[in-house]
Amino acid sequence: MLRKVLYVDLSKNDSWAEERQELFEKWMGGTGVSIRLLLEECPAGIDPLSPEAPIILAIGPLNGVFPVATKSVATFKSPLTGELGESYAGGRLHMAMRFAGHEAIVIRGKAEQPSYISISDDEIKIKDATSIWGVDAQTTGIILRERETGVGRRSIIRIGPAGENLVRYAGVVVDTYRHFGRLGLGAAFGSKNLKALVISGTETAEIPDARRYREVYNRLYNIAVQTDVMEKYHDIGTSVNINVLNWLKGLPTNNFQLSSFSEAEKISGEMFADNYLFRRLSCAGCPIGCVHIAALKSAFSAHHEFEVRKVSYDYEPIYSLGSNLGVNTGEGVLRLIDICERTGLDVMSAGVVLSWATEAYERDLITPQETLGVPLQWNNVDGYVKALENIVKAPNEFYSALAKGVEFASARYGGREFAMALGGNEVSGYHTGPASIVGQLVGVRHSHLDNAGYSIDQKAAKKPMDSETMVDEIIKEDNSRGVFNSLVGCLFARGVYTEENIIDSLGAVGIARTKDDLQELGKRIFDEKYKFKVREGFDLSTARVPRRFYETVSALGKVAPETVEEMLTIYRKKRGWS
C-alpha cells in the first residue's frame, strides 16, 4: 500500500513526495488524512483565497480496489463560509490517483500565470494554461484530452470562468459530469491561477492475499447488484425523490415559501427518465450507473436545425434550479444546469442565491437598476440564465454580492429571514423537519450529507422520534460517515459497506481494524474538523437559522424554534461542549 503525500508548490514550480506512513496509519486516508493535512498546512485566520491557503485532494485505501468505493475528497478553507471546506466527487479521479500512486496531494502557493498540473505516475509538471483561461469547463476538458496522455484511465478536473472570477461557490468539474461542487473549491483553484489538474497512472495496487481479496470483492459486488440497497440509484436515480418529497411536503418550492410544488410532476425523475434520459454512466468501479444524462434537443432555426446538449441531472439540481425557482419544465431545468456546468458554478448554491434574489426582487429589496433590467421572477428561465451569467461576470455591485453567496447578499440587501443558508452554506433540497435543519447546522461542512438529517426526519414521519433520539442518530451518522469518507466510499453505497464489510475489506488490503478502532477514528476525525472550524470562527451557539424554516410546513408539520433549540442543547451536551 502506498502511503505517501505528494506536495505540489505552484509558487516555487516544484513538487516532491514524502513518506507519511504514520499519518495514514493513524488517520486511515480520505477525509481523516485530509483534515490533519489541512491543520498542518493552513495558517490560522488566513484569507481562503490567498496563496498560503492549501488545497488537499485525497483518496482512501479501498479506492480503485473494491467496488463502489468511488469518491475522492477535496479539503480546503472555504471561500464561501471562511471555515472548513470539504467536497466529494465521483467520476474517475479516485481511480487515477490510485494508479498514479498518489493517495494524497497537497497543492500550495499560487502560480505566476494561469497554469494546470499534469501528473502521469511520478512525473509531475506545472504547465501553461494562459490560452485556456476564460474557456468554459466543458471545452477545457476537450482541449486537455488532446494534449495529455492516459486515454481511458485518467481524470481531468477543471474550473470554468466562475472559478477564475472567484465566485465564492464556484465548483470544480470532475470528468465532465461529476463535481467538487460545494463550498467554493473552484474559487480556491482560481485564486491559485490553477485551471485544471490532469492525472493518470499505470501502477498496480498490490494486494497481500489475492484469494481473500476476490472473496470479499464478490461479496460486496453481489450486495450492490443483487440486493435492493442501491436500486433507487440504478433506475430513476436520485431524482426519484422529487415526487417522493413532494408527497411528503418536504420539497422546497419558491425559496421555501412552500414545501410542495403543484407542478412537481412536470420536473419529476420519472418525467426526465421518460422524456430526456438517453444514457447512464458509472464512476470507475461501480456497476450501478447512477449518473443520468439527459439529451436536451432544441431548435435554433425554423429549418429543422438543432443543437443537442448532454446534461447530467440529479435530485439536488432539480430542486435548486427547478421547484425552488418555480421552474416547471424539464427544458428550463436542464438549461439552467447546463449554464452552471459550463461556467463552473455549484448548482445548489446558485439556485438558492437566485431564489433569495427572486423573493427580494418581489419585495422591492432590490431594484431593476440593480439587476441591470433582468427580470428575476419565478419560472422566468431566460431571466435566470442572464442572472447566472451576470453572477459569473459580476458587472456591478449587486451581482458581485450574489457571487459571494446568500449570506453575504442578504446582509447587504436585507431579507435575512428568507436567506436559506445554514452555517453560511446554501441549503440542500429538504424541508423534512427539525433533524434536517439541526443536521445541516451542526454538520462539519453544513451539508445534508454530513449526517442525513433529512433521512432521520423521514424515519420520524413513520414512527415518531423524540429530540434526544434524533440527536443520537445525527451524532451516530456524523461519526460513522467520517470513517466511510476516509475510505472514500460513495454514500449511495453505504448500505453495501456495513461495519463488518468495512472491516473485511480493509483486512483484505492488509489494514487490521476492529469495530472499536473504527468508532474511535470516527469520533477523532469529527473532533479534528471541529478544531479547524472553531479556530476559523465557527460558533454553533450563534449560528443563524433562517426564520423561513419555522414558517413553512415541513414533512413533520411546522417546526417550532424551541424544538431546534432543544436539539442543539442536547447536541452540545452529548458532544461534551458547554
Added chain:
Amino acid sequence: MGKSKEARNTDITASSEIKAADEKDAAQRPRKRRRLKVAHPERCIGCLGCMFACSRIHTGQASLQDSAIKVQTQGGIEGDFRIVVCRGCENPPCVRACPAGALERKPDGGVVFHRDLCTACGKCEEACLIGAISLGKEGKPIKCMHCGACVAFCPHGVLTLEEVPA
C-alpha cells in the same frame, strides 16, 4: 428486484475459478471453443468492471494495466465507449508475427501463450490491428484467454461468451 435488475448480468457465482476450469476443459474438447464477444458496446456505462475483473482474477491485484480487455473513451465520458479485446481471429496475426513460437494456435482455433518461450520482442502487439494486445511490465503480452471472467462483472450484458464451432 425490479425488471431492469433481472436483465442485468449478475451471475458471478459461476465466475473466476470455475470459468477458468471450464476454459481448460474447453481446450480439451475442440468442438466447444469459447470466444469472448463484445455483443452490445453501446450499452457500456464505463464502470470498468471488466478491466478490474480481468486483473483481479488473473493476477490477484487491482490494476488497469494488467487487464487484457480495455474500455477506451472517445472524447472523454461524453463520447461513446470503445471496448478493445481479442476477437479470437481464425487466422491470428499475433501468432504469425511471433518469432519464438510463444503464441500457438491450437487445432480448435484457440491461441495459447507460452510465457517461457516469449522473448518480449513486442511483434505481437504491432501485428494486432485492433490493438487487443498490450505489453505488461516485462514487455510480454497481456493476452485475453477468453475465460469469461469479465463477462460476469459486466452489469449491462455488453460482453458475452459465445461458442465457436470447430
